[in-house]
Each structure stands twice: as C-alpha cells, then as structure tokens.
Amino acid sequence: MESRHLRYALALAEHQHFGRAAAALGIAQPPLSQQIAALERELGARLFDRTARGVFPTAAGEAFLARARRVLAEMSAAVSDAGRAARGETGRLRLGFIGSALLELLPSVLGTFIRDRPEVRLGLQEMSTRRSTAALLAGELDLAIGRGAPRGAGAEDLVSVTVGRDHLVAVVGAAHPFAGQTKLSLEQLKGQHLIVAPAEEEPAVAAWLAGLLGEGADVPERAGGVTEAWDAHTIIGLASCGVGVGLGPACLRVAARPGVRVCEVSPRVELPELVMSFRAQDRSPVLAAFLDITRERCPGVADRLERRLGAR
16 A cells, blocks of 8 residues: 555545546546455455445445544654754754853854744753853853853864853942943052952863963962853943952943943953854754855855865
8 A cells, every 4th residue: 555545545535536636636537446455455345335326435434534534644754854953943052151142143143043044942051161162062051152262172073163252341339449441451460359250160261361361370369359250241241340340341332231341451451252162063953044045144264164174
C-alpha cells in the first residue's frame, strides 16, 4: 500500500464515480479501477459498492477512509514540518550573553529573530563571558556573546567573531565630586573606589583593568577599593548610591537613569571587543538563521564571519 492508494480511494469517495475521480487525479479510468481493486484484495474487504447510481463507500470503506484522511494529513504535516525545520523556522536556540549585549546588539538582532521565527524555542540566560564559554563548550549553549575572545582549552573548536566595539566610560552619582565633569583622567580613577566586573567572571576585562591601573599589585591596593558587579544595570545602580565610580562600556548610556552622570575617560580606552561565539561543527538551521540576521543588522559582521567560517 502506498500513499497514492489512499489518495485514489479518497478521490473516488468524493466523486462517487470512477471517471470523474480519474479526471480529478489526472489519470486514466482503467488504472484507477485496477488500483482500487488491488487495494481491496490487499485489505481483504470491499471498500466500495459499485451501483448504477454511483460508487459509494462500504462500512469497511468508511473506516478505511477516515484513517486515510488522517494519514495523508500527517504526511503533509511531516513534509511541512521538515521544511520549516530545515529553514530554521522551528527548533531551539540557547543563547548566553553578558548584560551589556542587551543595551545595543541584542534589541535589534534578537527582536528581529523573534518576530521572524516566533515558533523557535528560545533559551536565554544572562551570564559572564567565562561561564558562557564553558557552557558553549559543554554543549549547554548554542551561542554565546561575551567580552573578548573565548580562552582556555577547547576555544579552538569555536568560531568567534567581533559583533561590537566600545570604549570605557565612568559612571558616578549626582553627589559625587566628579559629577560636574565630562571627562575623567586615568590618574583620577586610580584613587577611586571602583565598581567593575569580577576578575574570575570577566578575565578579559580584568586583564585590561590590571594594565590600566598598573602592574604589581592587586586592584584593591592600586585603587581605593573595588566592588564587583558584572551587570551594567548593577554598576549604574551602585554608582547612583554613591558606592564609587562605575566602569563600563559606553553603551550603558542607554540604561543611564536620573541621578547619575556618565563621564568619558581620557585618554580614550578601548574595551575588549563584544564577541559572538558558536561551535564550529554546529550545523543547526536555527543557528544559521540567527547568524543571517546578525549579518544583516551588524555592520561588518558578514565579512568577518565569512572569513572565520572559510578558515575552518
């Protein structure tokens, strides 16, 4: 029995005439009659009564046709589902990201992805660069967005591409002595209590901070102390409370609130790049669809991504 036999039986039941059913199917009448007869022999039951008034399903035929309709519907759905999955319209995407990625990159990219592929199941988790890299290598994430290229064992198995660049700014509360300044020097920062990302969570940022404040001592000894906070909103909130001077990417201006001042740092200090990473062997259509949108929304990413993919 093949799917065409089901279609033949359903067409005959609909048109109640071999000639009309054959015409609707686009075949000659004799082959249709022969296929229906063969189907009945295979089933060991008469499916249709042939009468002078027309061809009508028997009780066995009605039972068979009910199932046949469901089978063909399921086959059609299977074809449709397979096509949608192959185009990345269904499936799952697990994304880990640092909080600052929500300020500029993800609203455009992720917003477009959700609008275009509403049936994709999204697993979204804010996490540090270190944690998202480990989760990506462990197969717990499909995509990670962090600050600086992934490091450590297994990083060579990842494709990493820069999706954003930013520079350092300082955030202070309205009552802070620096609140009236538009720029702060590095010398001014060295004596301040700083609010920064924790070294064990953001090693690239920690390495940059060590170079900024000078080698040879722990950060708390070089500065006026450190409070660790790797979320941009937490940095802003603590600065607004007067805890100290928050250091973060310039994109956090988007999240600035009344009662804080954002100051440029002079000379300009470039931060580690915002990097998107995924496993080199991942062939997921959903991931490919997300990358396509990233190419469209992020200037320069398309060329960089093609160079990295071509180098695999």
